[in-house]
Amino acid sequence: MKSIKKILVGIAFSPNLKPNIFEAIRLANMFGAQLVGVHVGEKTSKKEKQLLQLISEAPSLNFPIKTVWKKGKPIDIILSTCLEETIDLLILGAIQQENIYKYYVGSVARELTRKASCSVLLLIKPSIDRVKCNHIVVNGLKDKKTNETIKASFLISEALACKRITIVEEISQKEIEVKVSDDYSLRKATIKKEKLKRREDSRVHKILETINTEGISVKIQSIFGKRGYSIGHYAKVKRADLLVMNAPTKTTILDRIFPHDIEYILSELPTDVLIVK
Numbered sequence: 001m002k003s004i005k006k007i008l009v010g011i012a013f014s015p016n017l018k019p020n021i022f023e024a025i026r027l028a029n030m031f032g033a034q035l036v037g038v039h040v041g042e043k044t045s046k047k048e049k050q051l052l053q054l055i056s057e058a059p060s061l062n063f064p065i066k067t068v069w070k071k072g073k074p075i076d077i078i079l080s081t082c083l084e085e086t087i088d089l090l091i092l093g094a095i096q097q098e099n100i101y102k103y104y105v106g107s108v109a110r111e112l113t114r115k116a117s118c119s120v121l122l123l124i125k126p127s128i129d130r131v132k133c134n135h136i137v138v139n140g141l142k143d144k145k146t147n148e149t150i151k152a153s154f155l156i157s158e159a160l161a162c163k164r165i166t167i168v169e170e171i172s173q174k175e176i177e178v179k180v181s182d183d184y185s186l187r188k189a190t191i192k193k194e195k196l197k198r199r200e201d202s203r204v205h206k207i208l209e210t211i212n213t214e215g216i217s218v219k220i221q222s223i224f225g226k227r228g229y230s231i232g233h234y235a236k237v238k239r240a241d242l243l244v245m246n247a248p249t250k251t252t253i254l255d256r257i258f259p260h261d262i263e264y265i266l267s268e269l270p271t272d273v274l275i276v277k
Contacts, residue, residue: 005031007031008090008091009035010037012093016093017050022129025055027091031159033089034063034064037067038070039069040070068085078112079112087117088118119274121275122274125272132161133157133162135241136165137234138165146246149244152274153167166218166221169197172224205220229264241271243274244273246276
């Protein structure tokens with residue numbers, strides 16, 4: 001995600017419509033991007049009037065909003081619109097398919113984050129008034145996608161004027177491979193942990209050497225535990241305003257049997273979550 005030029009937001013005529021629209025407009029202005037709104041359902045003069053009224057109450061957009069009205073299944077419509085409009089960032093709050101509200105958590109979020117052609121931002125508490133982003137947590141796990149994800153977190157921090165980023169290295173307990181039963185084995189496990197931590201810190205520092213971190217307080221934190229679950233818990237405990245994660249790999253039969261690390265995040269969103277593609 002080198003830049004964000006077009007943002008897509010789902011337009012659901014629900015109680016969350018106003019905060020969702022206000023959040024999307026603020027983000028579009030912060031990134032200097034065009035905002036595209038998509039409503040899954042029938043286009044009526046009443047809905048158009050309601051939407052125009054909300055937009056008139058929101059901060060002025062740098063570029064005019066484009067509204068797409070389509071009938072069909074929400075997931076299919078959103079995925080196809082992302083491709084047709086060459087969207088860089090998809091914002092998910094709630095969407096209405098006629099009188100049925102679909103909230104983008106659980107299985108729906110899993111499908112969209114796997115299949116969307118762009119990065120996905122999940123908002124758990126959209127706000128009419130801006131809530132400042134003070135702390136971003138980003139995954140630093142060993143993965144070919146991590147380099148771009150960390151770079152994206154700094155791009156986001158610049159746009160949101162966030163001055164604090166924590167890069168979390170999740171290390172599986174299996175890597176220690178020492179059964180602690182006495183003082184000797186405890187010492188051995190501690191030494192092993194320190195070696196793993198130094199290895200991961202060195203890898204992340206090499207990534208940071210390619211990024212302009214001036215003005216940002218950067219912390220590298222190693223945690224041992226189940227991948228996905230551990231970073232989600234960390235973000236929640238530290239009250240992070242945004243959690244930035246690698247996009248999940250494409251769905252396979254094994255993914256359906258063994259949960260991907262992102263599944264733990266989506267099952268109980270600890271904060272707003274950005275999934276980078």
